Amino acid sequence: MTRLLSQDQVQNYERDGFVCPIHVLEPGEVSALRGELQAWEQARGAAIDFPEKSKSYLLFNWADQLVHHPKILDAVQDLIGPDILVYHSTLFLKEAHTPAYVRWHQDSTYFYLSPHQHVTAWVALSDATELAGCMRALPGSHRLGAFAHDDKPEPMNMIRRGQGISERFDQETGTAMPVLAGQMSLHHTDLVHASGANDSDDRRIGYAISYVPAHVRPTGHVRPSALCVRGRDHGHFVPEKRLETPLSEQAFAQHGQALALFRSLQDSGFSVTPTQEAP
Numbered sequence: 001m002t003r004l005l006s007q008d009q010v011q012n013y014e015r016d017g018f019v020c021p022i023h024v025l026e027p028g029e030v031s032a033l034r035g036e037l038q039a040w041e042q043a044r045g046a047a048i049d050f051p052e053k054s055k056s057y058l059l060f061n062w063a064d065q066l067v068h069h070p071k072i073l074d075a076v077q078d079l080i081g082p083d084i085l086v087y088h089s090t091l092f093l094k095e096a097h098t099p100a101y102v103r104w105h106q107d108s109t110y111f112y113l114s115p116h117q118h119v120t121a122w123v124a125l126s127d128a129t130e131l132a133g134c135m136r137a138l139p140g141s142h143r144l145g146a147f148a149h150d151d152k153p154e155p156m157n158m159i160r161r162g163q164g165i166s167e168r169f170d171q172e173t174g175t176a177m178p179v180l181a182g183q184m185s186l187h188h189t190d191l192v193h194a195s196g197a198n199d200s201d202d203r204r205i206g207y208a209i210s211y212v213p214a215h216v217r218p219t220g221h222v223r224p225s226a227l228c229v230r231g232r233d234h235g236h237f238v239p240e241k242r243l244e245t246p247l248s249e250q251a252f253a254q255h256g257q258a259l260a261l262f263r264s265l266q267d268s269g270f271s272v273t274p275t276q277e278a279p
Contacts, residue, residue: 020185103164
């Protein structure tokens with residue numbers, strides 16, 4: 001028996017590589033979490049950016065609450081089982097009427113994990129409609145294998161290194177995945193997806209949380225870190241500790257160490273040994 005998703009939703013995920021929308025946050029929760037983020041931005045005088053937008057759950061209460069949210073974890077458990085780690089997260093923020101975008105890509109290409117069973121929960125703190133540049137996906141593409149990717153860093157590309165599929169798709173390709181504030185989508189690590197400009201009057205705020213079943217292993221030259229959020233840690237990653245005091249010296253230290261490992265893994269590339277399962 002599933003915990004949150006219906007059997008139809010589980011089957012849709014298996015068939016299409018994604019499922020949405022899924023209701024997980026009440027309006028009061030959305031308001032409080034978005035308010036915390038924006039209060040911090042106002043205090044610093046600038047919108048959130050790197051490095052704080054990556055692995056934000058190691059710094060901020062709003063992000064810690066999201067990665068541990070029972071409804072989010074229940075839905076994720078329905079797809080990958082009860083032993084769950086957070087491997088990475090990114091806050092995707094598109095200001096109103098800006099051309100920020102994400103190229104077509106597969107997450108698995110630069111996450112260096114095996115087997116390919118990680119699922120991303122994209123949690124909306126504002127409406128991510130088609131007008132606002134919601135995600136688009138190619139249904140069933142998670143079953144087509146790996147596409148060739150390259151790096152094309154550009155100012156408005158929201159993926160820092162500009163990773164994307166070398167083959168060209170236009171932004172109208174695929175199926176839109178709109179979600180309203182308080183809803184989320186779930187997508188498979190091999191799903192081909194992208195997003196376009198925000199032409200709406202509000203910021204498009206989405207927190208992408210990469211969850212992996214604890215039996216998944218890193219396959220690169222660097223052993224990255226991860227946070228156990230439900231069940232048992234199987235010991236394949238450097239363990240992260242749950243945030244105690246937001247924005248404290250200890251929080252920034254752990255955040256810096258975790259990001260350094262992740263960036264080092266990105267820079268070192270991918271290697272599969274005979275004892276590991278190839279993607």
